[in-house]
Amino acid sequence: MSLYETADKIKSMEIRGAGRIARYAAQALKEHGNGLKPSDLNTFQREMEKASEVLLKTRPTAVSLPNAVNIVMREVRAAGTIEDAKEKLTKTADSFIEDSINSVSKIAEFGSRHIKDGDTILTHCNSEAALACIIKAHEDGKEIEVFATEVRPRNQGLITIKTLNDAGIKTSFIVDSAARYYMKRVNLAITGADAITVNGAVVNKIGTSQIALCAKESRTPLIVAAETYKFAPKTVSGDLIDIEERPSSEVLDDSILKDLKNVRVRNPAFDVTPAAYIDLIITEKGAIPPEMAYTIIKEYLGWKIEEFS
Ligand SMILES: O=P(O)(O)OC[C@H]1O[C@H](OP(=O)(O)O)[C@H](O)[C@@H]1O
Numbered sequence: 001m002s003l004y005e006t007a008d009k010i011k012s013m014e015i016r017g018a019g020r021i022a023r024y025a026a027q028a029l030k031e032h033g034n035g036l037k038p039s040d041l042n043t044f045q046r047e048m049e050k051a052s053e054v055l056l057k058t059r060p061t062a063v064s065l066p067n068a069v070n071i072v073m074r075e076v077r078a079a080g081t082i083e084d085a086k087e088k089l090t091k092t093a094d095s096f097i098e099d100s101i102n103s104v105s106k107i108a109e110f111g112s113r114h115i116k117d118g119d120t121i122l123t124h125c126n127s128e129a130a131l132a133c134i135i136k137a138h139e140d141g142k143e144i145e146v147f148a149t150e151v152r153p154r155n156q157g158l159i160t161i162k163t164l165n166d167a168g169i170k171t172s173f174i175v176d177s178a179a180r181y182y183m184k185r186v187n188l189a190i191t192g193a194d195a196i197t198v199n200g201a202v203v204n205k206i207g208t209s210q211i212a213l214c215a216k217e218s219r220t221p222l223i224v225a226a227e228t229y230k231f232a233p234k235t236v237s238g239d240l241i242d243i244e245e246r247p248s249s250e251v252l253d254d255s256i257l258k259d260l261k262n263v264r265v266r267n268p269a270f271d272v273t274p275a276a277y278i279d280l281i282i283t284e285k286g287a288i289p290p291e292m293a294y295t296i297i298k299e300y301l302g303w304k305i306e307e308f309s
Pocket residue numbers: 016017018019020124125126127128129130156191192193194204205225269
């Protein structure tokens with residue numbers, strides 16, 4: 001698949017989920033770079049910067065995408081020859097993809113420790129990291145039940161219930177607005193993350209913050225499962241996470257909307273849940289309170305402070 005095909009598929013959400021987007025971006029950069037026949041190193045680096053821009057423009061919120069691109073491009077920028085650049089590009093992209101997959105397994109291991117026998121868990125959207133924790137707990141023999149939301153307008157909940165069904169986990173499928181109704185029966189909520197800011201706020205699928213609010217109201221703990229590359233370095237210097245607003249046609253058919261002259265459809269894909277609503281973030285380095293987000297960005301992502309701005 002060409003870099004442009006990957007970019008199109010990320011934009012249309014055929015490739016979706018913060019972790020998958022990051023892995024596909026790393027793979028696309030690797031294949032694109034190895035296919036280039038540049039005359040000199042500068043030309044190669046310039047072409048790779050252009051390719052990065054194409055990927056970065058696809059979806060603005062999941063910080064896993066710019067983090068993956070930066071991890072790979074740091075090596076390309078630092079290379080001394082074209083051969084060196086291509087070698088480093090291949091090595092870094094491959095190791096990013098491998099680390100990403102291993103991180104999800106580690107998160108599953110750490111996250112499942114927070115799931116008890118008899119738990120009823122609510123999950124929102126379709127998060128590979130969150131589902132990995134739930135499936136691991138089930139594989140460890142814990143008797144659990146899951147409530148999974150529909151996730152309008154893109155219905156990612158359908159992917160979630162299929163995965164849970166195939167894993168043999170008892171699941172109830174509910175509309176998004178039924179989350180508060182069922183929260184009293186739920187004793188743990190687990191979601192993924194698209195971005196985590198320096199102050200521990202979690203940006204995730206629209207509706208997550210409403211779920212967090214009702215979880216807090218009913219004293220149900222909320223756990224977020226997220227790899228360290230979902231922490232947003234630029235929030236250290238005050239940048240806000242850009243919340244993607246997707247086309248109105250995802251929510252309401254254009255044929256209906258065209259007659260409603262005073263109506264505008266709003267379709268934000270994500271919302272922000274403040275740290276105060278989150279009990280724990282499970283990363284591949286271990287479980288941390290959201291207040292430790294800065295440490296993750298500084299110690300584990302390995303960005304130098306100048307790269308934050
Ligand atoms: O990386 P994993 O845990 O799979 O997913 C993390 C998050 O990415 C998804 O975004 P979208 O559906 O691509 O908009 C969801 O918001 C999900 O919670």
